[in-house]
Amino acid sequence: MTLLALDAGGTSTRAVALTPAGDVLGYGRGPAGNPTAAGIGPAAESIGAAAGVALRTAGSAEVAVVAMAGEQTDAFRTEVTERLAAYGVTRVVLEHDLLALYCSGTPAPDGYALIAGTGTVAARVVGGGLAAVVGGRGWLLGDAGGGFWIGRRVARAVVAALDGQAPPTALTPLVLAALGIDMRTADPEDPVARAALVRQLVSSVYARRPVALAELAPLAFAVPNDPAARSIVVAASRALADLVDAVRVPELAGPVVVGGSVVVRGILGAPESLAADLVPPAGETPVVPVPDGLVGAAVLALRHTGHAVDEATFLRLQERVLAYALRASA
CATH class of the missing domain: 3.30.420.40 (ATPase, nucleotide binding domain)
Known part of the structure; x- marks a missing residue:
């Protein structure tokens, strides 16, 4: 079985194909996949394009998890399901981008x-x-x-x-x-x-x-x-x-998992002269910054198909998704 995980954002869409053991088979990227930002049709098209690139090696997938912000409408689900059916996907799960972001930072x-x-x-x-x-x-x-x-x-x-x-x-x-x-x-x-x-x-x-x-x-x-x-x-x-x-x-x-440019590059990246006056968004609790929700979407894809994600699997996913992303941006 091959799984597909996508983080459909307002600027870009990222996708990975993976096995139930958490091994990454491919990575794809496309334009905005959020229907609020791009419109239902263009967003679904971007998701399909990113999925196609991620599945170049595997060829097809059975289940896809799409992490997204905004309202998960029936019209959007239908468009995405039709686009992904071309790659063999028979089950599409729409998840909140907040949950995917959290799962990108910790398996807890x-x-x-x-x-x-x-x-x-x-x-x-x-x-x-x-x-x-x-x-x-x-x-x-x-x-x-x-x-x-x-x-x-x-x-x-x-x-x-x-x-x-x-x-x-x-x-x-x-x-x-x-x-x-x-x-x-x-x-x-x-x-x-x-x-x-x-x-x-x-x-x-x-x-x-x-x-x-x-x-x-x-x-x-x-x-x-x-x-x-x-x-x-x-x-x-x-x-x-x-x-x-x-x-x-x-x-x-x-833990508190955080994402977004304001908190990751701004608040957490502030110089010492400013950081002393800032209030950490988690108080005394450690903060875990993540770049996006793609690892979390992969975690959710595994969980939706009945596969537990232990610490070792989570760390392997983090490492391999990052490696694929860096290779794609080089």
């Missing part, structure tokens, strides 16, 4: 998961399933501590500084450059010049999709000694800690 059946990318969501995992989920409400209604949340505060800090409502910030040249605004000839002491820069900034931001402000989030981590940037990052770390606390229960210590 109980613990916590946190995703902090553009948005934020946390979960408590019990018995290998999702027992509680908090967050994930989108940039308009939630996602505190996520990329949009940070990026919006970065843009607001620059507008306030240029307007004279706040002290100057090192974020200003970074934000203006990111938006393609040339400030080299503008005198920062000239209120007329500053007003012109604000107008350009406002026009640029409102011309884009609101969630695109998430692209400015990394700038907050680029100048850790700037007071405005520092306050934004510290507030974000506290918001993420609060999100995990919302699903935490006294009888379950952890």
